[in-house]
Amino acid sequence: MDTGFDLREHGGVDVFLRDCPTRAVLEVIASKWTMLVLVALEDGRPMRFTELRRRLDGVTQKVLTATLRSLEREGLLAREVYPTVPPRVEYRLTVLGREVGALIQHITDWSQANIDTIRAARRQFDERAAESQDPGPVRR
Structure with missing residues (x-):
């Protein structure tokens, strides 16, 4: 965000600086698994670990545990841990x-609404890249 002045001079933060504390928050939020956990829980309904793991196809137990922590x-x-045997979390x-x-749900909705356009752009890019690497007919 261009404020026209240096925020650091006024006690603010600058996310473009490596030591900025907000950059660490962005690193957490920008993770694919973090974003998917946030969307999975966005409706407000609590979920157990196994529910989340089933919902997030492809996530490993280790990665999901680290993401939740x-x-x-x-x-x-x-x-929330409930005092049952075995404990329910x-x-x-x-x-x-x-x-x-x-916010992440909006990004998810945008991604789903635009996936066809994105796929077309990928195909066009890949076709151009393949053409530029094609040396053409071999001359002797």
Whole structure:
């Protein structure tokens, strides 16, 4: 965001600087699995680990565990353990998590609405790249 002045001089942050604390937050949010967890929980219904893992096709237990811990650390996710045998654990978004989840849901909706255009652009790009690498007929 171009503010016309250096935010650091006024106690602000600059996400383009490597030590900016907001950059670390962006790194968490920009993860594919983080985005999918946020969308999966965006409706407000708590989910158990196994539900999330089934919902997020392809995620490993290790990656999902790390993602959930990261989201909890950032204050975007609440983890509730129920005193049952075996313990039941549910995950839900916090108010902050619902805010960012709504933003991610918009990106998801945009992606789904534009996938045909994106696929066409990919095909055109790949065709141009293949043509530029084709050396043409071999001359002797």
